Amino acid sequence: MLVIGFTTKSDSVKRASYILFILGACGAFIAMQSGERAEEIAESIGLSNYFIERHEESAEVFAIVSYLLGSISILGFWAVTKQKSFATALGIVILSVAVIAMYFAKETGTTGGEIRHTEIRTDSTIPDKTADQTNEED
Numbered sequence: 001m002l003v004i005g006f007t008t009k010s011d012s013v014k015r016a017s018y019i020l021f022i023l024g025a026c027g028a029f030i031a032m033q034s035g036e037r038a039e040e041i042a043e044s045i046g047l048s049n050y051f052i053e054r055h056e057e058s059a060e061v062f063a064i065v066s067y068l069l070g071s072i073s074i075l076g077f078w079a080v081t082k083q084k085s086f087a088t089a090l091g092i093v094i095l096s097v098a099v100i101a102m103y104f105a106k107e108t109g110t111t112g113g114e115i116r117h118t119e120i121r122t123d124s125t126i127p128d129k130t131a132d133q134t135n136e137e138d
C-alpha cells in the first residue's frame with residue numbers, strides 16, 4: 001500500500017499505510033501478551049519444546065521490528081501531514097523496515113506452524129536427537 005502511495009504521490013494513501021503499520025505494532029504487542037499462555041497450553045498437551053522455543057524467539061524479533069516500524073510510522077504520519085521536507089526519505093526508510101518486518105512475519109508464521117504441522121517441517125528444522133541426548137548427559 002505504501003508503494004502505491006509513492007507511485008501515485010498520494011499523501012492520503014501514505015498516511016493510511018502508516019496507520020496500518022501503527023495498528024500492526026499494536027497487534028504485535030497483543031500477540032506477544034497472549035504468547036506465554038499459549039506456550040503453557042502447547043507444552044501441557046505434549047508439543048515439542050524445541051519448536052515452541054524457535055517460534056518464541058522468532059516472535060520476539062518480529063515484535064521488535066514491528067514496534068520499530070510502528071514508531072517510525074508515527075513520525076512518518078506526522079511528516080506527511082505537515083508536509084515536511086524529509087517525508088519522502090523517511091517514507092523510504094519506513095518501506096525498508098516494512099519489507100524486513102514482512103520477512104520476520106513469514107518466519108514467525110512458519111515456526112508457529114511447525115509446532116503442530118509436522119508436514120511443513122524440513123530436515124533442517126528437526127533437531128538432532130543424538131545431540132540432545134549428548135547435551136543432557138553432560
